[in-house]
Amino acid sequence: MTSRSVSEAIAREEASGLAYVFWGRNAVLFLLAVWVSLTLPFERSLLYVSAILAFALLGIVPFALRHRYSENKLLVLGFIFLDAAALSFVLIVPTPFEFEGWTQQMNLRTPAFLYLGVFVVSMALSYKPGLVIWTGFAAVGSWTLGYVWVATREGAIPFTSGDVLDEGMGAEIALAKILDPNAVGLARLSNQVVFLILISVILTIVVVRSRALVRRQVAAEAQRAMLSRYFSPNIVREFAEGRWEPDEPGNRPVAVLFADMVDFTSISEKLPPQDLIALLRTFHGRLAKVAFDQDGTIDKFIGDAVMVHFGTPRSRPDDAVRALRCAAQMAETIRDWNAEREGAGDPPVGVGIGVHYGPAVVGNIGDEHKLEYTVLGDTVNVASRMEKLTRKIGTEFVVSNELIAAVRASAADPFDVAPGLYRAGHYEIRGRQEAVDVWTSRPVN
Numbered sequence: 001m002t003s004r005s006v007s008e009a010i011a012r013e014e015a016s017g018l019a020y021v022f023w024g025r026n027a028v029l030f031l032l033a034v035w036v037s038l039t040l041p042f043e044r045s046l047l048y049v050s051a052i053l054a055f056a057l058l059g060i061v062p063f064a065l066r067h068r069y070s071e072n073k074l075l076v077l078g079f080i081f082l083d084a085a086a087l088s089f090v091l092i093v094p095t096p097f098e099f100e101g102w103t104q105q106m107n108l109r110t111p112a113f114l115y116l117g118v119f120v121v122s123m124a125l126s127y128k129p130g131l132v133i134w135t136g137f138a139a140v141g142s143w144t145l146g147y148v149w150v151a152t153r154e155g156a157i158p159f160t161s162g163d164v165l166d167e168g169m170g171a172e173i174a175l176a177k178i179l180d181p182n183a184v185g186l187a188r189l190s191n192q193v194v195f196l197i198l199i200s201v202i203l204t205i206v207v208v209r210s211r212a213l214v215r216r217q218v219a220a221e222a223q224r225a226m227l228s229r230y231f232s233p234n235i236v237r238e239f240a241e242g243r244w245e246p247d248e249p250g251n252r253p254v255a256v257l258f259a260d261m262v263d264f265t266s267i268s269e270k271l272p273p274q275d276l277i278a279l280l281r282t283f284h285g286r287l288a289k290v291a292f293d294q295d296g297t298i299d300k301f302i303g304d305a306v307m308v309h310f311g312t313p314r315s316r317p318d319d320a321v322r323a324l325r326c327a328a329q330m331a332e333t334i335r336d337w338n339a340e341r342e343g344a345g346d347p348p349v350g351v352g353i354g355v356h357y358g359p360a361v362v363g364n365i366g367d368e369h370k371l372e373y374t375v376l377g378d379t380v381n382v383a384s385r386m387e388k389l390t391r392k393i394g395t396e397f398v399v400s401n402e403l404i405a406a407v408r409a410s411a412a413d414p415f416d417v418a419p420g421l422y423r424a425g426h427y428e429i430r431g432r433q434e435a436v437d438v439w440t441s442r443p444v445n
Helices: 003-039 042-058 060-064 070-092 111-126 129-151 161-166 171-179 186-228 233-240 264-270 273-293 319-343 378-393 401-409
Strands: 157-159 183-185 250-261 297-302 305-310 351-367 370-376 397-400 422-427 436-440
Touching: 003 042, 003 060, 003 111, 042 060, 042 070, 060 070, 070 111, 070 129, 111 129, 111 186, 129 183, 129 186, 183 186, 250 264, 250 273, 250 319, 250 378, 250 401, 264 273, 273 297, 273 305, 273 319, 297 370, 305 319, 319 351, 319 397, 319 401, 351 378, 351 401, 370 378, 378 397, 378 422, 378 436, 397 401, 401 436
Parallel strands: 157 183, 351 397
Antiparallel strands: 250 305, 250 351, 297 305, 351 370, 397 436, 422 436
């Protein structure tokens, strides 16, 4: 796993995070506009809706620059501070529709300040710890400046909790001072600043932790992708989901398939090494895709051949069906490839495929330093011999009658699974005393 891959993944999350901020912000503003329109008279709601629209417009620039954030970082930070300043202004400055006697100092006592908290929380969607911290700083700075400005205006009566307590005034006089329309409690500002700082710190920690989780997830996915280059995807999937213990060998029915390139030796003598490797990679790649599509387990590549088994790492009712379909589709895939090669002026490539179904030992071989998950036994040997039998019969694939019987036992029709299937009769194969009943992909002369 490269640091570049992780950085690219984080960058994608950050770009999409700024998009989430934009659309989430607009959704909230829309809901606020609806609520204001329904609860306030038209002349008052129009003013607030206009302010809401202005906030929506302010968010366009950071959204537009999300893919070039590093190049326009200062501009984005500037718009965030402008956001916080505009929101503080709206929350602090009385509207023309406030009733007579309402003061700016009284605006500081309303719970409207909490909208600044919502503003800070929304920035957590950006997936950028720095932006969360900056947004908290912008909210604290703009609100403090506005609060201090109101407290220092002519007629304002700033006070602290200590002022009330130290003067030793009676409860009625103290309450009257606190509730005076021009009074500005500086202790309230301290609490509000602490509130904004705390949620900024908590949200920053949440974002940092989320980014760490993304890094681990990206690393795990990259490792899984890398393992898939050496192990079949179904094996990797079992490992990743923790559903399989590979150190438990057992005997079970499996379908084993061998496929290799016909006349590979003569082909290899005519091609330079790089062209030969390219040909093999293409050949193996096309066969592997079919095997993976049928959820088969690729055991190994042996020169120009590939060994695949079905029923590993877990047995399934349709193992034989998928093995037969895999053989038919492999043959079809190579025919299609030969059509492409013919169009390009290249000679055709033949394939021989053999499949057998029966009991086999499934487990790991090797030692603790190098293990190989494989299948062993007579079923493997017969499948390999059947692949060699394709040359003698002159057909693309040969499958055993045991495989066909297993297909039928799973309530499937072999002729639907592999159209063009023919029963070829009995053939002797090396290592077997009795002839084997086989089926082929075309009639045998």
